[in-house]
Amino acid sequence: MLQNFRWKVVTATALSALSFFTSTPPVLAQSGNAQPSQPSNNKSCICDPKDPFDPQSRMPKGAFKGQCLSCEQRSVRMLSSREAALYKPAPGTMLFANFKHKGKYWVAQIPTNAVEDAIFQIQYFNVLRSSYSAHGQIRFRLKPGREAILIPQSVGDRRQKAIRMRDFIYSANAIWLRSGVWDPVSGLVDFYAVAHEIVGLEDRIQDAVKYPFTDRIEQIRLALTPQQKQQLLFNVIMQGDRDRTNLMYDTLKRNCTTESLRAIDRTTGYQPKSPQEKQEYFLGIPTGPELNEALSNQNLTPETLNQLLTEQIQKLPAVQLPTPPLDAIVRRGLVDPRKMPNLEAEFATEFSSGKR
Numbered sequence: 001m002l003q004n005f006r007w008k009v010v011t012a013t014a015l016s017a018l019s020f021f022t023s024t025p026p027v028l029a030q031s032g033n034a035q036p037s038q039p040s041n042n043k044s045c046i047c048d049p050k051d052p053f054d055p056q057s058r059m060p061k062g063a064f065k066g067q068c069l070s071c072e073q074r075s076v077r078m079l080s081s082r083e084a085a086l087y088k089p090a091p092g093t094m095l096f097a098n099f100k101h102k103g104k105y106w107v108a109q110i111p112t113n114a115v116e117d118a119i120f121q122i123q124y125f126n127v128l129r130s131s132y133s134a135h136g137q138i139r140f141r142l143k144p145g146r147e148a149i150l151i152p153q154s155v156g157d158r159r160q161k162a163i164r165m166r167d168f169i170y171s172a173n174a175i176w177l178r179s180g181v182w183d184p185v186s187g188l189v190d191f192y193a194v195a196h197e198i199v200g201l202e203d204r205i206q207d208a209v210k211y212p213f214t215d216r217i218e219q220i221r222l223a224l225t226p227q228q229k230q231q232l233l234f235n236v237i238m239q240g241d242r243d244r245t246n247l248m249y250d251t252l253k254r255n256c257t258t259e260s261l262r263a264i265d266r267t268t269g270y271q272p273k274s275p276q277e278k279q280e281y282f283l284g285i286p287t288g289p290e291l292n293e294a295l296s297n298q299n300l301t302p303e304t305l306n307q308l309l310t311e312q313i314q315k316l317p318a319v320q321l322p323t324p325p326l327d328a329i330v331r332r333g334l335v336d337p338r339k340m341p342n343l344e345a346e347f348a349t350e351f352s353s354g355k356r
Contacts, residue, residue, distance in 0.1 A: 045178070047071035050155040051105065053097035057245040059177060060193055068178040074098040074105065075196040075240040087151060096237050097153055101165065101200040104157060106150035108165075108198070114146040115229035118222045120260070120334075121169070121343065122325050123208065126215035131324035133283040136257030137171035138264075139201065139219070140233055167201035170236040172259035174249040192249035196240030196259065205343070205350050217343035220329055221336035228267050235263040255284030257325050270332050277331065280323040 045056040045068035055077075057069040079087075079095040089095055092112040099108040123135035142148060147164040174192035208214045224232065239259065247254060258281070264270070272278045329335055344351040 045069070047178075048105075048154050048156070051153055052155075053077065053105070053107075053153055055098070055244060057175075057193070060246045061248055062191060064177055064191065069175050069193060069195075069245055070178045073173060073175045073195040073197060074100070075194075075244045076198045076237055077241040077244065078237055079107070094234065094237070096198075096241070098240075099148070099150060099168070099198050099200075101150060101163075101203055105153050107153045109149040109151070110142070110233070111146050113226065113230060114142045114148075115140055115226075115233050116143040117141040118224055118229045118232050119340065120220045120222055120264075120325075120329055122218045122220070124215045124218070125213045131326065132322045134257070134325055135171075135284060136260045136282070136325045137169055137204075138232070138236065138260050139167065139169050140229075142166045165200055168198055169201055169204045170196070170198050170233075170260070170263075171204070172196050172254075172256050175245055193245045194243065194247050194249050194254060194259065195245050196236065196243060198237070198240075202350075205347055208343070209351055218326070219340040219343055219346070220326070220334075221338055221340050222264070222329070222334045223336040224267070224334070232263060232267040235266050236260075239263050251284055252281045252322075255282060257282040257284055257328075261328060264332070264334070268332065268334070280328060282325060282328070283322045 045058055046054055047056070048054050048071075055074055057074070059065050059067045059069060076096050076098045079097060084093075084095040087095060087107060087109065089109055090111065094110045094112075095107060096110075097105070097107050099106045117140070119139040119141065121137050121139050123137070125133070125135075142165075144166070147166045148168065149162050150165055151162045152158055152160045173195050175195040176192055208217060222229075222232075239262065249255060261282075272280070340346070
């Protein structure tokens with residue numbers, strides 16, 4: 001069965017094999033090289049000197065260890081009591097930095113008992129019509145009147161007024177080098193770190209519309225108690241606060257879906273019982289600004305990757321089939337019977353005005 005599955009992947013388009021390719025060992029691919037355009041300044045990785053929460057992130061390991069990471073992505077981090085006091089929050093308010101909206105970073109204030117719905121989203125791709133490989137993320141919808149208050153965190157943006165936001169997304173995304181010339185081959189072989197991002201829903205919709213290979217985005221409302229919904233939001237923030245960008249993206253063991261489920265399991269106390277549950281893993285395709293740019297510029301095409309990907313897949317050891325993200329939610333008993341439309345149906349106008 002595995003051989004048949006692998007053969008189907010090999011004979012499909014190049015990107016239908018993309019998830020398998022990224023699970024190869026962290027070495028440079030033989031058919032290409034990912035190189036920084038110039039050495040990063042070893043003294044500083046500052047993106048915005050006026051931003052007190054600029055993480056100045058560096059690649060944590062691998063061939064480009066110590067090189068500055070992209071300024072377009074950041075992990076969220078919880079504010080300390082001293083840091084939060086500067087914003088004079090109401091008692092019980094949760095404050096965290098690096099909420100991304102419209103290309104800027106904000107300090108977000110979220111009141112207690114604010115989460116109305118926690119929604120698991122599964123983004124499928126039209127180049128790999130498979131339940132195995134997909135992008136998993138969590139949508140949080142807050143209650144009316146208990147919206148997040150976003151305050152510009154860079155001193156240069158302080159003249160902007162605070163805004164309210166009710167809908168946003170948590171996603172563990174791959175982050176690449178700031179000064180890197182992104183190579184569509186080597187750039188997929190464990191050369192990413194992980195950024196635990198929280199962005200506005202409208203921003204993520206724009207990304208999905210622009211991403212050429214988005215097929216559909218399913219939405220599953222999670223069957224959680226009110227306390228668990230709020231706790232899940234706290235857990236994803238703390239996941240970003242704890243890990244920052246200090247861990248490497250791994251297609252099988254640390255990707256968008258695994259990190260979302262890690263936070264969910266920590267919230268519910270889920271304990272796998274059967275061998276299949278204990279060994280579940282997920283295939284993820286790295287997504288992010290660099291990949292989108294490569295796709296838009298047609299630097300990444302099935303033709304450029306087909307031969308190399310086929311060679312790499314044939315080197316993989318025999319492993320069990322991956323777990324579809326939806327199956328993982330079902331086996332945890334977290335599917336709320338109140339069904340939701342796909343994101344592209346819920347926001348049909350936004351999707352139809354884009355590339356479709």
